[in-house]
Amino acid sequence: MLEMITEGFKKAQLRLTGKTIIQERHIEEAIRDIRVSLLEADVEFHVVKGFTERVKAKALGEIVQTRVSHAGKKLKVGPQEHFIKICYDELVSLMGPVDTSLDLGNREVNAVMMVGLQGSGKTTTTAKLARHLKEKGKKPMMVAADVYRPAAIEQLKVLGKKLDIPVFSAPAKTPPEICRDSLEAAQFKGCDVVIFDTAGRTIVDEALMRELEDIKTAARPENILLVVDAMIGQESVNIAREFDRRLDMTGFILTKLDGDARGGAALSIKEVTKKPIKFVGMGEALDRLEEFRPDGLASRILGYGDIVGLVKDFENVVDEKKAEEEAEKILKGDFTFNDFVKQLKIIKRMGPLADILEKLPLGAGGMQQDVKVDDRELTWVEAIIMSMTPYERDHPDCLDDSRIDRIAKGSGQSRSKVMELIQRFSTMRSIMKGLGKGLGGKKKALAKIGMGDMDVAGLLGGAIPKQKKTSLVDLKKKKTKRKMAKKARKKNR
Numbered sequence: 001m002l003e004m005i006t007e008g009f010k011k012a013q014l015r016l017t018g019k020t021i022i023q024e025r026h027i028e029e030a031i032r033d034i035r036v037s038l039l040e041a042d043v044e045f046h047v048v049k050g051f052t053e054r055v056k057a058k059a060l061g062e063i064v065q066t067r068v069s070h071a072g073k074k075l076k077v078g079p080q081e082h083f084i085k086i087c088y089d090e091l092v093s094l095m096g097p098v099d100t101s102l103d104l105g106n107r108e109v110n111a112v113m114m115v116g117l118q119g120s121g122k123t124t125t126t127a128k129l130a131r132h133l134k135e136k137g138k139k140p141m142m143v144a145a146d147v148y149r150p151a152a153i154e155q156l157k158v159l160g161k162k163l164d165i166p167v168f169s170a171p172a173k174t175p176p177e178i179c180r181d182s183l184e185a186a187q188f189k190g191c192d193v194v195i196f197d198t199a200g201r202t203i204v205d206e207a208l209m210r211e212l213e214d215i216k217t218a219a220r221p222e223n224i225l226l227v228v229d230a231m232i233g234q235e236s237v238n239i240a241r242e243f244d245r246r247l248d249m250t251g252f253i254l255t256k257l258d259g260d261a262r263g264g265a266a267l268s269i270k271e272v273t274k275k276p277i278k279f280v281g282m283g284e285a286l287d288r289l290e291e292f293r294p295d296g297l298a299s300r301i302l303g304y305g306d307i308v309g310l311v312k313d314f315e316n317v318v319d320e321k322k323a324e325e326e327a328e329k330i331l332k333g334d335f336t337f338n339d340f341v342k343q344l345k346i347i348k349r350m351g352p353l354a355d356i357l358e359k360l361p362l363g364a365g366g367m368q369q370d371v372k373v374d375d376r377e378l379t380w381v382e383a384i385i386m387s388m389t390p391y392e393r394d395h396p397d398c399l400d401d402s403r404i405d406r407i408a409k410g411s412g413q414s415r416s417k418v419m420e421l422i423q424r425f426s427t428m429r430s431i432m433k434g435l436g437k438g439l440g441g442k443k444k445a446l447a448k449i450g451m452g453d454m455d456v457a458g459l460l461g462g463a464i465p466k467q468k469k470t471s472l473v474d475l476k477k478k479k480t481k482r483k484m485a486k487k488a489r490k491k492n493r
Contacts, residue, residue: 005301008037016080027059042233042264047271058086091298099276100291103222109186111194111221118200120229121255125281126197127159128289141191143182144169146199176218209246223250230257236265237272244273255281337385337393344382384418387411
């Protein structure tokens with residue numbers, strides 16, 4: 001996601017690395033890298049110009065303090081860190097301020113109108129938003145107001161059934177009539193929010209805009225959200241501008257941001273229209289709708305991950321008390337392959353591995369490294385574990401050569417793959433056991449971190465090196481052996 005923009009900021013940082021004094025020419029070179037990457041990422045020209053001018057003005061006028069205080073400690077910082085902080089603040093300002101709220105309190109039944117071009121993902125996003133509101137305690141109803149696209153109504157009904165959310169449709173009526181009548185139907189069903197899934201066109205045309213204006217007049221929605229495909233580049237800005245002129249938008253939802261290396265729309269759309277980005281759609285799954293956080297996206301663009309976003313994802317898929325209990329178990333070194341399967345299921349629910357890694361601050365200085373972990377890794381690991389008997393999964397130490405051969409055949413994987421997984425599992429268990437012993441009374445406090453204590457990425461081969469690691473237990477054993485050897489030498493003397 002947004003690789004082109006991230007690459008430009010990486011180059012800019014590298015230009016300033018190691019310099020104790022930054023001259024104007026250094027700033028110019030760094031700004032040039034950022035400008036090129038933003039333009040290549042389809043950020044609107046005037047937005048790029050304004051952003052780079054503000055960064056340059058602040059960077060040249062900044063008095064750099066090489067020593068600062070943080071949490072009572074003196075830290076040494078350089079001009080590079082100051083430059084990155086300026087870029088971060090300007091990115092947050094460009095995409096913010098944060099406003100993910102929806103007006104849902106004035107009437108007995110409130111309305112959200114979803115608009116956009118055909119193919120932008122309106123119907124799926126309508127279902128995602130309905131699910132989001134349901135989790136917030138609302139009682140949503142989806143309205144099939146797209147009577148033109150083949151199977152649009154059926155698609156919404158299928159999604160509604162999957163989410164257990166009612167869908168209102170009346171194909172014989174016009175879209176404005178459908179939306180108006182849905183308010184009464186929602187009241188009858190006990191729903192307090194209706195979401196209009198309106199029709200789109202391949203281009204912005206007069207007929208589409210008139211129909212949407214008629215819906216707005218007939219149903220008086222409190223919220224009008226434009227669903228924008230981030231992959232269409234600068235054209236998204238023109239579309240947003242026209243929809244806002246005709247309908248007076250309340251905000252935007254960006255879709256397919258995870259599938260776009262450029263993502264210029266994310267940086268341009270708010271600046272041009274002055275209307276907030278409310279949500280970001282990440283993937284096809286119905287739970288992949290995130291409230292937009294400018295600070296999180298700015299941090300990811302600069303290669304520093306998004307820990308806050310990752311923690312939110314984690315909290316959405318685990319029970320805190322259960323996670324605490326299982327973390328205690330992990331720190332005792334008692335976890336089995338059954339526990340590891342639970343970890344895989346949690347990771348799958350959190351989303352694609354690439355998205356999870358993108359939110360981690362990897363590498364020196366927080367800069368992202370090119371860590372590639374394929375989601376298919378989860379599949380073959382799970383296949384190996386599920387090819388074990390229940391006894392073998394609960395007693396990993398019983399796995400001898402004959403059992404390993406059988407597991408390899410049953411999982412369709414090579415013997416070396418099975419051996420590699422077992423070795424990594426044993427190494428991780430030893431490390432956790434040693435860590436738990438070393439912590440002593442602090443074990444419970446660390447347990448509150450939850451299931452994150454198990455290095456799943458390491459077990460998959462993505463984050464820890466393949467060579468065997470020395471655990472804390474092994475270090476203690478070596479220390480004991482050295483002491484015994486020393487005593488033996490003294491005795492022999």
